[in-house]
Amino acid sequence: MMKLEHFSYDNRIVKNFAVATMVWGIVGMLVGLIAALQLSYPALNISEYLTFGRLRPLHTNAVVFAFVGNGMFMGIYYSLQRLCKSRMYSDFLSNFHFWGWQSIIVSAAITLPLGITSSKEYAELEWPIDILIAIVWVVFTINLFGTILKRREKHLYVAIWFYIATAVTVAILHIVNSLAIPVGLFKSYSVFAGVQDALVQWWYGHNAVAFFLTTPYLGLMYYYLPKAANRPVYSYRLSIIHFWALIFLYIWAGPHHLLYTSLPNWAQSLGTVFSIMLIAPSWGGMINGLLTLRGAWDRVRDDVVLKFYVVAVTAYGMTTFEGPLLSIKSVNAISHFTDWTIAHAHLGALGWNGMLTFGILYWLIPKLFNRDLYSRKLANIHFWIGTLGIIFYVIPLYFAGFTQSLMWKQFTDEGVLKYPNFLETVIQILPMYYWRAVGGTLFLTGTIIMTYNLYKTMVLGVFIKEEPASAPALSSQENHSEHDGHWHRKIERRPVLLLVLCTIVILIGGVVEMVPTFVIKSNVPTISSVKPYTPLELEGRDIYVREGCYTCHSQMIRPFRSETERYGEYSKAGEFVYDHPFQWGSKRTGPDLHRIGGKYPNLWHYHHMIEPSSMSPGSIMPAYPFLAEKDLNTKLTAKKIRVMQQLGVPYPEGFDKIAVAELEKQAELISKDLEKAQIQISSKKEMVALIAYMQRLGTDIKPKN
Amino acid sequence: MHVIIVLIILSILISGGFLVAFIWSVKKGQFDDDVSPSVRILNDKENFKNNDSI
C-alpha cells in the first residue's frame, strides 16, 4: 500500500551555515590580507599575539575550515535533503553540527594567536579541539548517512557519493594525523617523529586538499551547476566514472609534497605517478562541468551565478593541471619552498572554492528568502573585482616564486652562489608582495560587497523556514514501480549500506589501536651521533613551534649544490628521529635553519630576535623583544621528558627528575656567554631557551667548532 | 618507515570500503540508467502536489 508522505525541508540549518560562511569568509580573508601586508610592512607585527607566525595558521584555518567548511555544509545540507527527498536525519544533530563547528572555529581563533599550536599545517589546533572536531565530524557523518538511509529517492545522485567520500575520508585523515600524546591541556607531542611525522602530515595535508576542498565541492558542482543552468550535467555517465576514478587515485597522491626531502625514493615516485594519473579524472570533471553549459552560453552572459561557476570550474581545471605538474621532480625542484606553491594554493582556494561558494550563495539566498537578488549590478561588480583579485594575486606570486627560486640557484662563473645573502632574494620580490596584497584587497572587497548584497536580500525577503514537500516512501514505490518488485528489496538495501558503514567504522577503530605499536618500534635512531634534545633545547623548540617559525623557515636542506652551498650538508632522515613534531616547513620566506646551529654567536641571535633588521638590514622578519622579557615556564618540563620517553626517545631512566636542573645549568652558560658582550639577560628568559635550540639545530652530524 | 605500513593498510582499507560501496551500488542497479537521474534533479516542485495521501 503506497503512502504519500508529507514532510518539510529544513532551511534554517542551511541559512545558518550560509551566514557563517559569509562572516568567516570575511574574517579569514581579512586575516590573510593582514598577514600579506605584514610581509611588506614588518612593522605591522604589532603585538606578540599578532605576529605573522601566529596569524598565518589562523588565516589558513579560517579560510579552509571556517569559510570553505561552512560553505560546504551549507551546500550539502540544502542539496542532500532535496536529492534524498527527505528532511535531514535529525534536527538535533544538524544543530549540534552547526554550533559545534562554530565553537571549533572560535576556539581556533582564540588559541592560535595565543600560540597554542601543534605546528602541523592545516592541523595546527591542539588536541582538545582535535577531539571536538572528531566528535562534530562523526555527528555530521551520522546525520549524512541517516538522511541517505531514510531517503525517498531510489537513486543516489553522484553528488551524494562525493559527500560520502568526504565524510568518511576526512574523519580517518583527521584522526590519524592528530594522534598525539598530551603534555598539558594546551600542549601535546605528535606520536610520529621526523620523517614519519612528515609523511603522515602530508598524506593528511594532500588528502585534506583532496577530500575537504575538492570532493565535496565537486559534489556541489554536480548539483548546483545543472540547477543554475537548468539543464542536466553534460554526461552523467562521465560524472560517475569521474567519482570512482578520483576516489581510487587520490588516497595515494600524498607523498609528492615531500619530493627531494628525506623520503625514500620510491615513495616519492609513487606520489608523482599517482598525481599525474590524477589529471585524467580531474579534467574529466572540469570538461563535464563546462560542457553542461553548451548551448546555454547565451544564458551565462546574463546570469551572474553561471559566471561564477564558469570561473570556478576553469580555476579547478588549471589547479588540477598545475598540481601534477608541480609534483614532477624537476619542476618541484624549482617550485618547492617558493611562492609558486602559495600561488597554486590560492588559485584553488580563491578560484575553485571561493568562486563556487559565491555562486551557490547568490543562487541559494534568493531561493531561501523567496525574493530576487537585491542587486544584480552589485553581484556583477563582485564577479569582476573577484576575478581581477585572483589574477592580481596569483600572477605576481608565480613571478615571485620563479624569480626567487632562480636567484637561489644562480652561481657565478667562479662557481660560488651569486646571491649568497638570502635577504637579497627576498628584497628582490617584495614588490610582488605589494601586488599580491592588492589582489587580496580586491577579492576581500568583493566578498564584502556580496555580503551586503545578500544581507539586503535577506532583510527584504521572507525566509522560508520550512519548505513543504511530499513524496511516497521509497518502500512503497519499490513495490509497485518495479516489475520484479519484491518487498524484501527494501530490507536488503539497508544492511548492505550498514555493512559499508561498519567496515569503515571498524577500520577507524582498528587503526587507532594499531598505530602506537608501529610508532614505538619505528623510533630507533639510525645515526648514532644523533642525540635527544636537552631539556632547554626542548623548551626552546616548543617556543619555536609556538611562534610558528616553520611558516617562514624550513628545516630541510635538499641535496642540491645550490642548497648545500648556501646552508651546508643536506638533511638526513636519521637526524629527525626525535622531532615530535617535525619542523620541515613548506615555505622559505626566510632562509633554511637546519644547519643554523653554531653558525652565529649567541649574541647575534639575541640582537636578531630583539630587532632582526639590526643584524640583517631590510629583513622582513617580525621582532621578538618579548622573548627577552617573558620567563620560561618550566612547570611542564619534567612531564615533557616523560612523554618523550613514552614516545621512545632514549632519555635515561629518571631523567625527568633532574630535567629542570639540567635546563637551568645550560641556561646559565648561555646567559654568561651573553654577559661577556654586556648583555644582561636572566637565564630564566625564553630567549635563552630559543637560542639554545638554534645553536643545537643540525649540529648532530656536523663537527662542532 | 613503519608508519608507511599504517598508511598503506589504511588506504587499502578505505578504498576497500569504497569497493564494497561500488559493488553494492552496482548490485542495486544504481547505475543502470545513467541518464534520467541527471534530469530528475531538475524537478524541484515535487511530482505529487495537490493530491493527498492515498
Next chain:
Amino acid sequence: MNAASLNPTVCYHCGDHIIAKKVEFENKLFCCDGCKLVFQVISSNDLCKYYDITDSPGVKDPSNVIRSALSFLDEPEIADKFYNFKSADLIAFSFFIPNMHCASCIWLLENLNKLDAGVLISEVHFIKKKVSINFDPHVTSLRKIAELLSFIGYHPDLSLGSTKTIEKEKNYSRIYKIGVAGFCFGNIMLLSFPEYFSNQEIIDSTLAKLFTVLNLALAIPVFFYSASEFFLNAFNSFKQKVINMDVPISIGILAMFLRSIWEISTGSGPGYLDSMTGLIFFMLIGRFFQDRTFKWLSFERDYSSYFPISVEKYGESESIKSIPVENVAINDVLNIKNQEIIPVDVLLISDFANIDYSFITGESFPVEVKRGEKIFAGGKQIGTNIKVVAQSIVSKSYLTSLWNKQKAQKNISKYQQMVHKISSNFIIITLLISLVSFVFWYLNNDFNRAINAMTSVLVIACACALALSAPFTFGNILQILGKSKMYLKGNEVIEDIADINHIVFDKTGTITEVNQTEVAFVGELSPLELRLVVNVANNSNHPYSKSIVSNFSNLIANIEVNDLKEIFGNGIQGNIHGKTIKIGKHDFVVKEPSGLLPTNATFVSIDNELKGYFLFHNKFRNGIEKLFKRLNDKKIAISVLSGDNDTELGSLNEMLMGANSKILFFQKPEDKRSYIQKLREKGESVMMVGDGLNDAGALLESNVGIAVSEDVNNFVPSCDGIIDAKALIKIDKVITYSKSGINIIIASFILSLVYNVIGIGFAVTGNLSPVIAAILMPISTISLVLFTVFLSTIAGRKIK
C-alpha cells in the same frame, strides 16, 4: 531565450523545417497545428522548462492516432495485462515509449502529474525507454494516460508483445569482476612500486615482506573470482575437444599464480602478481567493451510486436466488445476498423474490403477483397470498418507460422575457423617451447632454472593478442557502426559479414522509399483540370489519391468541392465549378470495362469523358544505383526479390547491369525464404536485407539478416542487425569495414608474436625477472589495445 525561438524557419516544438503554412503563437513559430496544440498544453501547465533543457525537443506526430482507437484500454481484461500492481486506489504499470530521445523527454514524462493529476509517480528508465507510472484509478485511467502520452507525441507501445515484458535478471557479475580486479590491480601495482623504483636503495626488509604478502592476499580474489570465467571457458572447450583462446590464457594465469606463490613462499622473489592481475583486468575490460550492445534495440521480435493487443468482437445482439487478441476463437465475428491490422486469418462478411498487404507481401498498393474471400493475418484494412469471421487463432495464422520454422543453423565463417586454428596452434607451440626449455635445463641438471624457464614461457605467452585485440577491435567497430545508425547484434555478426559474397535485397520499402511513389499522368489534362483533379483526390484517404496529392501538393487550394462521393474499392467523385470529376477504376469513371490498360493505373474522367490515367511507380532510394555498382565491382552477387508486380522490371534491370544479379517478382515470403535456402545450399554466404514481416523468414534463413527501418525504434523483424534506411546505401562499406576489422586482428596478432618472441627469449633462458615481465606485459597489452582501437577507428572513417 533559446535558439529555436529565434530561428524563423524551424518549428519551436519539433524542430522541423517549416515548409508551407507556418502557425504562430506567443511569437513562436510552429510547423503545424498539432505542434502548436501540444505547446499550448505544455506551456499552460508551466512546463516550459521542457523547451529550455533541449531546443525543440518535441516529437512530430506522423500517425495521428484516433482517440477512440485506444478505447480498448478501458476493458479490464486488456488493461490488466499492463498492470504490475493493482489495488483499490493505486495502480502501477509501465509503458515502452519508442520515441523517447532526450533529456526534455525524461523531464516531461516525469512531470506527467502536472498534466494529469491522477498520476502519482512517473519514473523514466531512459536506457530501456520505459516509463513506470503509478496512478490513482479514482482520478484517471490507463486509457486517459495512454491518450495523454500519444497526444504529447510519446506513443506508448500497445502491441500484443508490449505487455509481455521479459525482464531478464540483470547479470552484473562481470562488472563486479572488473571492479575487484581493478581494485586489487591498483593496489598491487602500488605495493610493487618499491620494487621498480628502489634502484640499489634497499627497502626495509620487513616492508618488502609485508608488501609481497599483501600482494598475494590481494591477488587471491582476482585469481579465484575475477579470472574464473577464463578457467570455466577453457574447461568447457576441453570438453568439446576444441581449443579456444581461453585455454592459453588460463594456463598462463595459472602458471603466473603458482610461480608467484612459490617465489613468495620461498622468499626468492616478489612473483608476477602485478602482471597477472593487470592482464586479467585488461582482458575483462576488453570483454565488457565487446559485449556492450544496444540495449534499447530489440533484435528478437516476433509477430506479437506487430499485432494489436485487442480486437473488437461482436457479442450477441450486435454489441461490440474489445477482447484480447489471444482470446479470439475460430468463428468469432470481428469488427476491423480503418488502419487496423487483422490479427488472424479471416473470411470477409462485409461486401468488400480494401486490404493493404504491404506488411506481408511487400505489395505496395491495397488489394480489393469481396465478401466471402479470405483475408490473411497481417493485412491492414483501409477505409470503413469491416466485419469478418475468424478462421484461425492468432498463434496459428499463416503469417505466424512463418516464425515457427526454426532458424537455419549458421555454418561458422572461415574467419572464426581461422581464429580457432591460430589459437590452437599457438597453445601447442607455447606448450612445446616451455616443455623443451624445461627438458633442456633439466638435462643440464639445473632444476630450479628448468621450472623457472617453463613457467616464464607460459607467463609470457599468456599476454596473447587475440585475447585482447579481438574484443577491443570488435567492440570498437560495433560502436563506430552504431554511430552511423548501423546496429549489429554482436561481434560474431562482424565475422559473418566479412564473409558475405551474395546480398539479397527486398524491393519494396528496402531499396524503394516507403511513402513516396512517382506518379505520371498519361493522357490529356489542362493545368486547370489537373488542379481540380488533385483537389478532389485530396478528399480521399486511398493510397493512390494520397500519392497523387503528395506529388502535386503545389496545386492544393481550398476549393469548394460539392457532393463528394467516395466508393471504397472503386474511387472518388466530386463536383467543382459544375464539373464532375471522377478518379478511380476504369469502370467507375466511365461506365465500361477497361481494355488492355495497365493494372496499376487510376483513371480520370471529367463529366464522364475519359481524360487518361495516372501511373504509379515506386521511387528508388537515391544512391541505390551507385551501391549496386560498387557491389558489382566488389564481385558481390545481388538479388532483388519483390512481392510486387513486375512493373519496375525495366528500371531495375538497368540499375543492376551486373552479370551476376537476379530479379524476381511476385515473391511470397515463403519463396524468399526458400530462394535464400537454395543459395546457401550452393555454399554461398548470403546477406538478406529487408524490411517488414514479409522478409522475416528470409532474414532468419540468411547468414546475416539485416533489417532496414525508417526509424530504428520502429518494429523490425528479428535479425542480426538493424540499419537506418538512410544508411542502407553504405552497406557495402560495412562489408569492407568488417573485412579490415579481421585483418587488424591478424596484424595485432603478428605484433604480439613479436612481443612474445622477445619475452620468450628471456623466458627460455630462465632469467625473466618479474620487473621485465611487469614492464613487458603492460607495454604489450596497452600498445596492442591502442593499436587495434586506433586502426579500427581509422578504418571506420570511411563509413561516415
